[in-house]
Amino acid sequence: MPKTKKIPMRMCIACRVMKPKKEMTRVVKNALGEIFFDPTGKAAGRGAYVCADEACLKKMSDKKLLHKAFASQVGEEVYRGVKEDGVGNE
Numbered sequence: 001m002p003k004t005k006k007i008p009m010r011m012c013i014a015c016r017v018m019k020p021k022k023e024m025t026r027v028v029k030n031a032l033g034e035i036f037f038d039p040t041g042k043a044a045g046r047g048a049y050v051c052a053d054e055a056c057l058k059k060m061s062d063k064k065l066l067h068k069a070f071a072s073q074v075g076e077e078v079y080r081g082v083k084e085d086g087v088g089n090e
Contacts, residue, residue: 010049013065014056024049025085027078029070037081046070050082057083 008021021041028038030045038047048069050060060066061083066074 010047012051012053012056013048013069014050014059014063015053017051019051021049024051025082027066027069027074027082029072033072035066035070035072035074035078037078037085039085 009018010021010024011018012024026038026041026043026047026049027035028043028045028047029035030043036043041047048066050056050065061079064074066078066082
C-alpha cells in the first residue's frame, strides 16, 4: 500500500475554518517579540493564519484579530502587508 503524505492543516483566525497550510497567509511572532508577515511560512516563532478570502482579511483587520492571537499590539503595517499578500493570492 503506497504511503500518502499528510497535508498540514491550519485554522483561519477570522472564519475558524481548517484549510491546507499552503492556502493560508502566515503572520509570526518570534522569540524577540517581533511580529511580521511570513511569506515563506517557515520562520521560527508562533504563527497565526488567515485565508485569502476578502471577508476574512477584512474581519482580521476590523476586529484586530492579530492583537488577540499574539496577546500584544500589532502594527498597522503588518495588517496592510497581510491584506496585500492575501488579495494577491486569490
